[in-house]
Amino acid sequence: MGNQLCIVEGASEGQFRPLTHFRPVFDLRCGILTLREKMQVYYGAVDISLHCRDYLADVVRRRSPGIPVNEWPAGPALLLDGRLVADPELPRQIPVEGPADVIFTSEGEPVAARLSPAMLDRIRHAPSTNVLADLAELLPAEPVSAHLVHWPWDLVEQNARALTRDFWKLVAKEVGDFHHGTVDPGAQLIHSECIRVGAGSSIQATAVLDGRGGPIYIGRDVTVMPGAVIEGPAAVGDGSVIKVHAKIYSSTTIGPVCKVGGEVEGSIIHGYSNKQHDGFLGHSYVAEWCNLGASTNNSDLKNNYGKVRVGLEGDLVDTGGLFVGLFMADHSKSGIGTNFNTGTVVGACCNIFGGGLPPKTVPSFSWGGAGGLVPYDVDKCIAVARTVTSRRGVEFGAADEALMREVFRRTVDIRKKFGVAEVTADLVHV
Numbered sequence: 157m158g159n160q161l162c163i164v165e166g167a168s169e170g171q172f173r174p175l176t177h178f179r180p181v182f183d184l185r186c187g188i189l190t191l192r193e194k195m196q197v198y199y200g201a202v203d204i205s206l207h208c209r210d211y212l213a214d215v216v217r218r219r220s221p222g223i224p225v226n227e228w229p230a231g232p233a234l235l236l237d238g239r240l241v242a243d244p245e246l247p248r249q250i251p252v253e254g255p256a257d258v259i260f261t262s263e264g265e266p267v268a269a270r271l272s273p274a275m276l277d278r279i280r281h282a283p284s285t286n287v288l289a290d291l292a293e294l295l296p297a298e299p300v301s302a303h304l305v306h307w308p309w310d311l312v313e314q315n316a317r318a319l320t321r322d323f324w325k326l327v328a329k330e331v332g333d334f335h336h337g338t339v340d341p342g343a344q345l346i347h348s349e350c351i352r353v354g355a356g357s358s359i360q361a362t363a364v365l366d367g368r369g370g371p372i373y374i375g376r377d378v379t380v381m382p383g384a385v386i387e388g389p390a391a392v393g394d395g396s397v398i399k400v401h402a403k404i405y406s407s408t409t410i411g412p413v414c415k416v417g418g419e420v421e422g423s424i425i426h427g428y429s430n431k432q433h434d435g436f437l438g439h440s441y442v443a444e445w446c447n448l449g450a451s452t453n454n455s456d457l458k459n460n461y462g463k464v465r466v467g468l469e470g471d472l473v474d475t476g477g478l479f480v481g482l483f484m485a486d487h488s489k490s491g492i493g494t495n496f497n498t499g500t501v502v503g504a505c506c507n508i509f510g511g512g513l514p515p516k517t518v519p520s521f522s523w524g525g526a527g528g529l530v531p532y533d534v535d536k537c538i539a540v541a542r543t544v545t546s547r548r549g550v551e552f553g554a555a556d557e558a559l560m561r562e563v564f565r566r567t568v569d570i571r572k573k574f575g576v577a578e579v580t581a582d583l584v585h586v
Contacts, residue, residue, distance in 0.1 A: 160203045161202045161233070162229070163207065165238045167285045171306060172184065173469050174485035178215075178486045178504060180212055180216060183216075188323065191241060192238065195236055199247050201244060205224040205228070205229060207228075208238075211559065211562045232276070235271065237288055240302055240304060243316055244325070246303075254270055257272050258295055260298055261292070275291075275295075312424060315409060316370065320370050320389050323350075326352075337378070338358045340360050342360075343360060344362075344364045344365070344366070350370070351374070357380075363383065363385070363386075366388060368388070369406045370389030372389070375392060378397070382400055385402070391410065394412045396413060399417030399432055403420070409424045414431075415432045424442070433448075434446065438454060439456040452494045464478070468517075482496060484501075487505075487540075491507075496513070500517075502518045503521070504520040505541075506519075506564070508522075508531060519576050534560065535568060538561075567574045
């Protein structure tokens with residue numbers, strides 16, 4: 157048997173919270189694909205296993221049928237850091253087959269390890285939250301040059317490059333016409349050789365897909381409505397709808413089953429989220445099951461053109477970037493007319509509304525806005541999530557409920573840190 161591929165999540169996943177409360181870091185999206193999907197595509201036909209935090213395992217198993225989760229193979233195996241942004245060079249620099257018991261480092265950081273059965277047995281009996289760092293203390297190192305993400309804004313910053321790489325990889329084996337869907341004669345496709353329209357998709361009259369700046373990937377069963385403009389590089393996932401006169405600027409990924417209108421630039425909407433109405437979303441990452449109300453806007457540039465600092469769940473982090481927008485975790489929503497400041501982070505399961513600018517760090521399970529925040533009761537959040545997912549034909553099952561309750565429990569200290577008191581019997585939420 158050949159080497160297996162083990163995609164592992166390390167202790168650094170905490171740097172991506174709150175986006176990783178409901179998923180492993182390797183299931184974050186960058187380009188057309190998630191980080192994990194890239195590794196599978198670029199490494200080809202090889203058996204894989206996934207290794208993540210224990211409390212995520214049941215949901216990951218359900219989303220990845222037939223793939224072992226948190227089970228080490230007998231070996232040999234290649235371990236890959238889940239933060240790697242795979243491209244054609246990665247399998248050449250870190251091949252699955254080769255000498256065993258070696259660690260691969262990029263800029264001094266361990267990013268992969270090729271292990272013998274004996275070494276795999278050793279880590280199987282001594283589980284660790286950061287197995288690659290532990291192995292780096294034991295094994296000889298081989299330097300490589302790999303693309304990693306360290307923070308949520310890295311996903312946004314690397315999105316254009318990943319979109320282009322993913323596009324040409326995914327369409328490389330296709331032959332004939334890229335446009336398997338319906339393109340109305342009144343639509344305009346500029347540089348159509350750089351545009352792929354999936355089966356069942358409809359590009360309606362007066363829509364413009366402009367591939368001059370990079371490729372455009374339209375998945376299956378997508379509707380691009382009249383007057384919409386999409387500039388490449390960009391991707392729209394299966395089952396999504398781009399609304400009338402939407403302006404989708406370059407370096408934007410819209411995942412599956414989204415409805416998007418207004419103006420979007422350089423952003424990632426992970427999937428199953430809606431931004432249907434006018435309003436600006438720029439240099440942002442919006443996770444799953446989110447809804448941005450009409451006229452929701454975010455700033456992605458400070459008025460003094462200074463570097464943006466972002467408060468995740470800890471101290472402020474200097475991004476080093478000028479353009480940094482909104483980071484919104486799963487099951488969060490904004491009311492109509494909500495305005496977010498530059499570099500705002502909204503946790504999971506939040507409901508933000510009202511005038512003024514909400515806090516730049518909104519802890520998970522918070523309800524309110526500029527006037528203050530109170531806790532969002534977990535039972536009410538579960539009820540809403542069950543309703544929202546059922547509208548998309550997705551079951552919110554026992555594992556999903558258990559995960560939401562676990563995330564609520566794990567974020568108690570964050571709410572306390574930011575002054576959001578815990579739920580008491582006299583707290584009533586409408």
